[in-house]
């Protein structure tokens with residue numbers, strides 16, 4: 648206030664109040680946008696960037712089959728990369744690949760090989776399981792073309808996960824397991840049954856809880 652008076656002694660009290668109010672409002676809006684844009688990015692969240700949502704269908708992510716629904720009969724111990732596919736506002740199919748962190752890994756193991764800490768209730772028949780495919784260390788896609796059957800080795804820093812045991816870390820620097828995605832069977836297709844059971848990369852637990860609530864509110 649003092650500075651303004653020094654710089655412009657002719658300014659009237661009303662002009663000063665108008666300027667001050669305008670400045671305050673501008674700063675307030677900028678601050679609010681800043682806060683919402685960083686602390687609560689859901690304000691920029693479009694449907695293609697939403698994480699897998701209950702009811703989504705899992706479709707192939709590989710270039711040769713991208714967008715085709717994954718059939719249960721084509722699954723094996725070989726990792727299959729997938730995207731969740733939901734609906735846009737008009738009800739048309741929409742692959743949620745606007746966020747590369749949405750890529751998933753799907754396996755089918757012989758009965759009895761999937762064991763805790765895998766959440767068996769979140770699998771199909773204790774045989775088919777889906778996880779986030781994004782490494783919890785630094786966000787690389789874990790799967791690549793060199794994956795051996797039943798293995799998940801991150802190509803970036805040699806992180807290793809065990810998909811038969813809840814994708815727990817069995818080597819390298821990842822700090823926590825890959826998040827398991829509950830799935831169910833509808834005909835020959837795989838459908839998302841619930842949100843990830845734990846916070847996937849890059850979310851903290853609190854951020855993930857907030858993201859789920861925001862997605863629910865946005866889709867309600």
Ligand code: FES
Nearest residue numbers: 782784801804806
């Ligand atoms: S990003 Fe996967 S081990 Fe570093």
